[in-house]
Amino acid sequence: MKKLVKFSLLVMACALLIPGLAGCGKTAQNNPQPSSWKSIQAKHHVVIGLDDSFVPMGFRQKNGKLAGYDIDLARAVFKQYGIKVDFQTIDWSMNVTELRNQTVDLIWNGLTITDERQRAMTFSEPYLVNQQVLVVKKSQHIHSPQDMTGKTLGVQSGSSGAQDIDRYPKLLKQRIKKHTPVLYDTFNNAFIDLKADRIQGLLIDSVYANYYLQHLPNPGDYRVIKSGMPNEYFAVGIKKGNQEVKQKIDQGIEHLRKTGELQRINQKWFGK
Numbered sequence: 001m002k003k004l005v006k007f008s009l010l011v012m013a014c015a016l017l018i019p020g021l022a023g024c025g026k027t028a029q030n031n032p033q034p035s036s037w038k039s040i041q042a043k044h045h046v047v048i049g050l051d052d053s054f055v056p057m058g059f060r061q062k063n064g065k066l067a068g069y070d071i072d073l074a075r076a077v078f079k080q081y082g083i084k085v086d087f088q089t090i091d092w093s094m095n096v097t098e099l100r101n102q103t104v105d106l107i108w109n110g111l112t113i114t115d116e117r118q119r120a121m122t123f124s125e126p127y128l129v130n131q132q133v134l135v136v137k138k139s140q141h142i143h144s145p146q147d148m149t150g151k152t153l154g155v156q157s158g159s160s161g162a163q164d165i166d167r168y169p170k171l172l173k174q175r176i177k178k179h180t181p182v183l184y185d186t187f188n189n190a191f192i193d194l195k196a197d198r199i200q201g202l203l204i205d206s207v208y209a210n211y212y213l214q215h216l217p218n219p220g221d222y223r224v225i226k227s228g229m230p231n232e233y234f235a236v237g238i239k240k241g242n243q244e245v246k247q248k249i250d251q252g253i254e255h256l257r258k259t260g261e262l263q264r265i266n267q268k269w270f271g272k
Contacts, residue, residue, distance in 0.1 A: 035105040037244040045084040048074055049104035051092040053186040056211040056269045057110035057234075058087070069207075069269040073127070074108050076261055077252035091185075093158030096120045099239055106245075107237030110205060112160035121240050124249045126233035131206040132161045134172075134225040135213070140200050145228060149175040151200040154190040157183040161203040164229045171228045172203065187212070203227060207270075 033039060040046045050058040050070070058068040066087055075085050090098045095107045099121055112130065113123050136142040142151070153176040155162045165173050165181055173179055182199055184190040187208055193199045206224075213219045238245050256262040 034102045035239045035245070036242060037248055040083060040105060040245070041081070044082065045086055046078060047086045047088055047103075047105045048108045049088050049090040049095060049098050049106070050109035051186065052087075052089045053188050054092075054110050055208060055215075057207065058108075069128075069265060070108050070110065072265050072268070073253070073256075073262075074106075076256055076265065077249060080252050080255060081248065091158075092156065093185075095158065095237065099237055102239065105239070110207065110234050111237045112205075112232040113235050114160055114163055116163065117237065122238040122242055122246055124236035124238065124246055125253070126235045127253055128207070128234040130232045130234055132164055132203055132227045132229045132232065133206045133209050134227050135194065135202045135204055135209050136200060136223050136225065137194065137197070137221055138223050139221070140197075142201060142223070142225070144225060145171050146175065148172060148201050150177055152177045152198070153181040153201045153203060154184055154193060154199040155181045155203045156187055156190065157185060159205075160232055161205070164227075165203065168229055176201075205232075211269075 052058060052060050052066060054068075056068050057070045058066060061067050071087065078085050088104050090104065090107075092109075095111070096117065098104050099107055107121070110128075110130070111117075113126060117123075134142075134145060134148070140151075142148060153165075153172060155165060162181070162183065173181075181203070182190075182193070184193075187202075187204055190199070190202050190204070191212065194202050209224055213222055213224070216222075236246075236249050238249070253262065256265075
């Protein structure tokens with residue numbers, strides 16, 4: 001009798017601890033992991049993490065609405081699958097953590113493929129080429145990275161540019177003041193300090209620099225200088241090992257390329 005009572009209690013405890021399952025012997029095969037393709041399909045929407053100040057990839061307009069190249073591209077890709085896209089603003093320096101913890105399904109916002117990130121996440125095929133450039137005020141008489149000797153450099157925290165400073169120390173790190181850049185949460189704040197001469201140079205993505213300067217009332221006050229760092233490639237950050245999600249995104253972008261929709265998005269944001 002005691003054995004029967006113990007067995008009954010065990011079954012009751014199992015049902016309480018694992019609600020929704022018919023019994024303790026069932027597996028989790030019917031419950032897809034968050035951020036998997038099956039999970040995204042089941043809920044009919046995907047959550048994408050971004051820095052909402054990164055023009056022209058993803059940013060807030062004056063009316064507060066999100067716009068940008070990656071906004072249009074992500075929506076166009078998932079529209080093919082009947083999936084709604086939700087965008088969630090994150091601390092860009094925590095993008096790997098946000099993806100690993102699955103508070104977002106993807107990182108899609110001018111995310112550069114780097115060795116460090118490849119160890120922490122799966123990437124889609126690259127869809128855009130980028131460069132790190134040095135933006136300076138012409139009044140500072142800086143014409144090359146060598147002219148940054150003893151001067152203060154700014155960079156966004158957690159960006160590929162911040163990693164490149166350490167990866168290629170001879171280009172800038174060994175020249176700048178205290179051999180350490182000033183870190184900013186957003187490029188907007190960095191540009192404010194550049195304009196006020198609190199920093200003399202800003203290492204930044206070329207896509208951001210070109211778009212931002214074109215929309216300033218005085219773009220002629222600034223100079224864009226090649227940093228000497230190699231080309232970078234933007235791709236979608238996916239939870240490590242989610243190969244089916246990668247495949248669906250790659251196929252979606254390729255379809256947009258074949259139909260001409262990708263070219264239309266390119267022209268909208270970058271011109272001919």
